[in-house]
Amino acid sequence: QALLALAQGFLSAHPQPGLTSDLATMSRLARFTRAVCSTAGATRSGTASSSQAWAAPVSQRRACASQVLRPAVTSLTEDEEMMRDSAAKFAKDFLGPHVLAMDQAGAMTPEVVAALFENGLMGIEAPAELGGVGLGFTAACLAVEEVAAVDPAVAVLMDIQNTLLITSFNTYGTKEQKENYLSRLSTDTVGSFCLSEPESGSDAFALKTSAKRDGSDWVLEGSKCWISNSREAGLFVVFANADPSKGHRGITAFVVERDNPGLTIGKKEDKLGIRASSTCEINLDGCRVPQSAMLGELGQGYKMAISLLNEGRIGIGAQMVGLARGAFDYALAYMCTRKQFGKPVADFQGMQFQYARARMEIEAARVLVYNAARLKENGQPFVTEAAMAKLKASEVAQSVSSQCIDWLGGVGFTKEFLAEKYYRDAKIGTIYEGTSNIQLATIAKAIRQNYVE
Numbered sequence: 001q002a003l004l005a006l007a008q009g010f011l012s013a014h015p016q017p018g019l020t021s022d023l024a025t026m027s028r029l030a031r032f033t034r035a036v037c038s039t040a041g042a043t044r045s046g047t048a049s050s051s052q053a054w055a056a057p058v059s060q061r062r063a064c065a066s067q068v069l070r071p072a073v074t075s076l077t078e079d080e081e082m083m084r085d086s087a088a089k090f091a092k093d094f095l096g097p098h099v100l101a102m103d104q105a106g107a108m109t110p111e112v113v114a115a116l117f118e119n120g121l122m123g124i125e126a127p128a129e130l131g132g133v134g135l136g137f138t139a140a141c142l143a144v145e146e147v148a149a150v151d152p153a154v155a156v157l158m159d160i161q162n163t164l165l166i167t168s169f170n171t172y173g174t175k176e177q178k179e180n181y182l183s184r185l186s187t188d189t190v191g192s193f194c195l196s197e198p199e200s201g202s203d204a205f206a207l208k209t210s211a212k213r214d215g216s217d218w219v220l221e222g223s224k225c226w227i228s229n230s231r232e233a234g235l236f237v238v239f240a241n242a243d244p245s246k247g248h249r250g251i252t253a254f255v256v257e258r259d260n261p262g263l264t265i266g267k268k269e270d271k272l273g274i275r276a277s278s279t280c281e282i283n284l285d286g287c288r289v290p291q292s293a294m295l296g297e298l299g300q301g302y303k304m305a306i307s308l309l310n311e312g313r314i315g316i317g318a319q320m321v322g323l324a325r326g327a328f329d330y331a332l333a334y335m336c337t338r339k340q341f342g343k344p345v346a347d348f349q350g351m352q353f354q355y356a357r358a359r360m361e362i363e364a365a366r367v368l369v370y371n372a373a374r375l376k377e378n379g380q381p382f383v384t385e386a387a388m389a390k391l392k393a394s395e396v397a398q399s400v401s402s403q404c405i406d407w408l409g410g411v412g413f414t415k416e417f418l419a420e421k422y423y424r425d426a427k428i429g430t431i432y433e434g435t436s437n438i439q440l441a442t443i444a445k446a447i448r449q450n451y452v453e
Contacts, residue, residue: 026423039245042116073371080139083124087143090119091150099151102276103421111233112154113190119148122161123186125170130179131186137311138373143317145369149321149329153276154426155319156189157229163315165191168237168253172296172304179234181255187204192233194224195233195305201226202438205248205302209284211240217288218242218254220262226432230265231278234258238284239301251301255293262287273424282289304374310383311376312433313390317369320393320429324362324400327422331404332413358400365393384446390440394429401426 028180043292074086094115102108116122124140133139140162148155169181185191209222230236236256243250256263264314268280296304332355335346345351368389375382401422405412412419430436 017191048116050262064453073367073374076138076142079135080142083133083135083139084142085148086284087121087146091147092114093159094119095150095154097145099416099418102151102153106275108154108157108232108276108278110439113157114252116154116158117188118187122157122190123182124162125166126186130183132182133186133329136353137314137377137417140368141309141315142296145318145322145325145366148319149275149326152319152323152326152422153274154321156274156316157232159186159312159315159319160193160228161191163312164193165237167171167311168193168295168304171307172253173387174292175387176292177255177295183237184234185453187451188230189234190232192227192236192238192282193308194227194238196224196226198223198225202435206252206306207239207241207251209238209240210244211242211252211254213242214288218291218294220254220284220287222284223266224271224284226279227282228279228432230280230282231268236263236282236289237295238282238429239305240284242298246299248298248302252298253295253301253304254289255295256284256287260287260289271428273427275424307365309433310386311371313386313439314372314376314382314427315371316433317365317372317386317389317393320390320397320426321362321366321369323422323426324365324397325410325431326364326425327397327401327404327419328358330418330422331407332354334408334411334422345407351369354403355407358403361396362400365389365396368392384443387434387442390429390434394426394436395406397429 057420097110098109098112103113120133121143123132124135124143125137126134128134140159144155144162146160147158165185166182167180169185173181181191195207197202197207197209199208207222209220209224211218211220220238224238224239227236235258238254238256241248241250241252242252262285264283264285266283269279271276271277271279294329332346335351335355336344338345346355368385371392372382372385372389375385401419404419405423408417408419414420434442
């Protein structure tokens with residue numbers, strides 16, 4: 001009777017559309033409540049009024065809720081585990097032997113790019129019927145993390161491909177664009193995301209590249225800088241202003257093929273880190289594209305870019321977590337074999353305190369990244385969490401990779417060992433896809449909105 005009263009009281013307080021209030025329904029709900037709450041001692045002896053029956057089980061209902069098993073944010077599905085393990089095996093077995101040579105050459109070998117496609121790492125969120133893997137955003141972040149643990153330069157190529165390019169067409173592409181571009185991006189074509197310009201870095205929407213209509217075509221004029229994947233790319237998503245009188249509301253995205261005579265690849269930057277990842281200028285001189293090359297709606301490019309970069313920041317967070325993990329594992333393996341004063345360096349308490357704290361920081365960053373990825377994947381607000389994840393992970397990557405050089409001692413300062421490469425690669429994390437100050441501003445804005453004057 002108490003459970004029946006509980007069910008009646010709940011439905012009167014919280015009407016359920018489409019759910020009748022007849023006695024049979026009440027009885028079914030009461031039986032369900034009894035079954036769920038039996039372990040929490042939900043049944044009560046004796047008689048009680050309806051109001052007493054409704055009021056008394058509050059703590060019991062809380063007990064029931066507390067007993068519901070909820071997966072940890074780091075829990076993965078079987079498919080996600082398979083993607084993670086596959087990416088880790090690829091990184092260790094195939095990619096590892098190429099890392100130092102590519103860093104020294106400042107270029108990515110074609111064999112590595114081809115292998116990324118062959119192993120399904122370039123179209124993780126693309127539909128399976130279009131050549132992709134058909135998994136979710138978290139799976140893509142896991143793959144980026146595993147590859148970054150071996151070479152962050154390769155990880156950023158696949159991160160941009162998955163979190164920016166694939167998502168661009170998945171979200172904003174027409175049916176024809178999806179069929180054409182998603183199949184190519186998943187199987188054999190690297191993409192490049194062209195937003196930054198010499199005069200528009202953090203202020204991305206101050207861009208000057210223009211798009212002018214000429215008959216049924218659009219003609220793009222301008223230049224882009226700091227464009228990742230540009231040497232390897234077969235197609236480019238270019239942001240240009242189609243109506244400067246509207247300011248950033250005139251910005252529109254266009255797809256430009258590599259062989260377009262109006263597009264040329266300019267100077268390649270000689271970078272401190274992630275040297276195998278190409279970063280070049282892009283010049284657009286009378287670059288003519290058809291109306292069908294417009295991605296998304298006219299004037300909606302700024303909204304697209306904001307949304308894509310918010311998501312991309314989680315991918316960069318995953319890259320930085322992987323980098324920190326890779327540096328940490330590399331240094332710990334050395335410290336466990338390197339002996340001083342008759343025992344492994346890793347066994348000195350002073351060292352143990354350092355690497356215990358470093359491991360804690362890596363885990364904190366990883367949880368932030370996974371949480372942001374899950375929020376995004378579930379369609380929940382994630383902008384603040386993405387900024388926190390990217391900020392924390394990039395700072396942890398710099399701190400841990402720096403400590404790893406110290407842990408290795410003199411050899412850590414040489415190019416013969418990978419520790420210095422992780423250190424150089426980590427620096428970019430606080431710069432691209434939104435500097436640390438931009439992330440802090442985003443977080444502060446969200447906080448301030450919760451405190452009205």
